[in-house]
Amino acid sequence: MTSTPCCARTAEDLNRVCTIHADRSDCPDAFIAEMNGGYGLMVHDGGSSAVEIAFCPWCGAGLPSMDQ
Ligand SMILES: [Zn+2]
Ligand SMILES: [Zn+2]
Secondary structure: OOOOOOOHHHHHHHHOOOOOOOOHHHOOOOOEEEEOOEEEEEOOOOOOOEEEEOEOOOOOOEOOOOOO
16 A cells, blocks of 8 residues: 655655665665555664654654554
8 A cells, every 4th residue: 555655855765766775675865664554764773674653754744654
């Protein structure tokens, strides 16, 4: 399921294609991940985890919560 990004900055991050890191979870420039209908802040600890966020870090819009 894909939801509409709240702002251009989020859309840009979600659509960013890095030439160095094929997997977004490996790229320190990637901040946001779509997960289960919500959004998460990617945690670059070597894995692919992300912490759910309720508000956009750029525009402050409320984000949809994940499907539990
Ligand atoms: Zn936003
Ligand atoms: Zn990268």
